Amino acid sequence: MSSSSRPDATFADLGLPVALVQALRNAGIEKPFPIQAATIGDALAGRDVLGRGPTGSGKTLAFGLPMLTRLTGASAKPGRPRGLVLVPTRELATQIERALDEPALALGLRVASVVGGAPIKRQADRLARGVDLLIATPGRLDDLIKQRAADLSDVAITALDEADHMADMGFLPQVTKLLDRTPKAGQRLLFSATLDGDVDKLVKRYMSDPVTHSTAPPAAAVTTMSHHLLYVRDKSVKRAVATEIAARDGLTIMFVRTKHGADRLAKQLRGAGVAAGSLHGGKAQNNRTRTLAAFADGSVPVLVTTDVAARGIHIDGVSLVVHFDPPAEHKAYLHRAGRTARAGEDGVVVTLVTDEERKDVAAMTRKAGVETDGVDVRPGDRQLIAITGARTPSGVAVAAPAAPAQPAPKAGSGNRSRRGRSGGAPASEAARGHSRGSAPHRDRPVGESRGRKPAGTGGHARSGDTPTNSRRRAARPAAPATRRNRTAN
16 A cells, blocks of 8 residues: 655654654754655554655654654663664664764664664663663564563564665574564554565564555666766776776775675775775774765775675765676665765766676666666776766875774763763764754764653753753763764665
């Protein structure tokens, strides 16, 4: 079943509470994106909802705002969240937490994320203090349940974000195991770029008479994005061309196939004088957070990454995406490409193609529905420069992104900042990528939001605490201010 909504509807028209509408307005968000306008009303009415839209279309607020609204008016018991969002990656979990933090605070709700790579005891302690809406990667939530730190018996509403990606990554057995632990009568929201294959199996098993909303076809329909195939003779020419591309002005993401390949290419670029960081699933969470922070604030303008960054990383100003290693299938191409040309900005996507890869890449881009032009390039070619802004690097080696210095705690200080109350390493505003709907928080550990606790429930947060409260305690230095991402996903 499918329904439609007024294209000119406001958030108030959709039925969101006044406090939530005001929080959005304070964050500069006045008008819902199409996927939000289409789905929020049905979600508020308690319907199961299927939402299909490309990355960057605004899915986070589409499911997050009605979830928060429906959770208002009750408090979570220790270890028993009332709302659950399942996501495939750590970065996406953190992204969603930041996007929903301020709206949750406006309604007196508590939001937190639990992901692999972060201390599990700290996350268990956070759950013990009570969490209304929990954002989780399947593996870490399963671990917490096994440790009896989490119980899903009280979950009234569940959302699955990037469901197709979870299926592609092999998470469906864990996802189904977790959904089986939630009440059968609970409301389900499922958002995905595609709604076929294994995703359809989830729909049939767990959703009741869902209403479906689709805002875009699963193809590269962004008119501000151009696609180019750069033909390189062999791997040595490919690396030389990539180095010149990386030396360009602006933020550049380079996708590679393997973890080792990401580290090797980033090291090569740094040796040529290009500030580059690598990101992949083998990195510790604090390293991933630090690398994203440096990329988002522009101090390290090149990010070399595996497909871990193809979803859930939303940073303004990424003007070029490079498929250093062409993706294996068309969905991965589209998700990688979606890191640029966001929210109406211009963006360029290039794929480096060796002679033996030409046939496979041509078939893959046709299936992705993109129009490409192909050109033979070598280092220094005019066409290479015209398409990518490539230039000769300095040749002066640069260091890898370094960990920020942490000052020693003051003697006798028994209080911690409410934004660092779990004691974890701070996640800078840049690292969080800021989706549309998030507001600046400069110093909060991954896995914890500052959702307000109701009076009498304990914890560090005080009912009068706000970002501008003059009584705010500061135990940690603020991370560098960065550009905010205004995209909605």
